[in-house]
Amino acid sequence: MARYTGPKNRICRIFGEPILGxxxxxxxxxxxxxxxxxxxxxxxxxxxxxxxxxxxKAKYTYGLLEKQFAxxxxxxxxxxxxxxxxxxxxxxxxLDNTIYRMGVAPTRPAARQLVSHKHVMVNxxxxxxxxxxxxxxxxxxxxxxxxxxxxVTGMIRPKNTRISWVDFNEKDMxxxxxxxxERESVPENIKEQLIVELYSK
Numbered sequence: 001m002a003r004y005t006g007p008k009n010r011i012c013r014i015f016g017e018p019i020l021g022x023x024x025x026x027x028x029x030x031x032x033x034x035x036x037x038x039x040x041x042x043x044x045x046x047x048x049x050x051x052x053x054x055x056x057k058a059k060y061t062y063g064l065l066e067k068q069f070a071x072x073x074x075x076x077x078x079x080x081x082x083x084x085x086x087x088x089x090x091x092x093x094x095l096d097n098t099i100y101r102m103g104v105a106p107t108r109p110a111a112r113q114l115v116s117h118k119h120v121m122v123n124x125x126x127x128x129x130x131x132x133x134x135x136x137x138x139x140x141x142x143x144x145x146x147x148x149x150x151x152v153t154g155m156i157r158p159k160n161t162r163i164s165w166v167d168f169n170e171k172d173m174x175x176x177x178x179x180x181x182e183r184e185s186v187p188e189n190i191k192e193q194l195i196v197e198l199y200s201k
Contacts, residue, residue: 015056051197054195055194073199088181092165095122095132096111096131099114104168105155119142122138136177137176139176153173158170164178
């Protein structure tokens with residue numbers, strides 16, 4: 001299954017944000033990667049470079065490769081409403097992202113692994129496709145056998161109270177995708193309008 005497997009610290013340093021992992025490494029070295037580090041002369045970024053960087057940030061944040069992201073954008077453009085907001089809604093509706101939002105996994109890669117290893121059920125059926133798009137009202141839970149697996153349950157943490165579009169019952173280990181989130185509710189620092197401008201060229 002295709003995914004980014006390179007150094008996470010390098011990606012965090014490129015964007016200057018902890019988009020992968022805790023970001024502890026940024027405290028030690030926040031300089032962009034490169035042979036000359038902070039002394040390297042960097043030209044002012046062009047409009048295209050800024051737009052491309054924003055798209056790359058969204059890709060790495062949600063764990064998509066180029067073709068997956070492009071297909072998601074095409075789908076967002078087909079929907080009614082603002083394309084940028086639709087893009088964020090589709091990314092948030094991914095099963096691996098929802099598992100992460102519920103607090104069942106500490107990171108999106110960990111959530112992706114739970115899904116691909118068949119620990120997760122949607123509406124009573126096992127789903128092992130991380131990109132599976134959820135609809136409002138879908139019920140997500142761990143398989144009965146997985147609920148008894150201490151390795152799996154040991155990753156569960158309290159859900160972020162700001163994530164109002166997803167509900168999770170820690171006792172029963174059952175969650176619900178309540179609705180597609182409004183853009184202002186999504187905490188990720190992504191300027192989706194720049195992505196729309198990039199694909200509109």
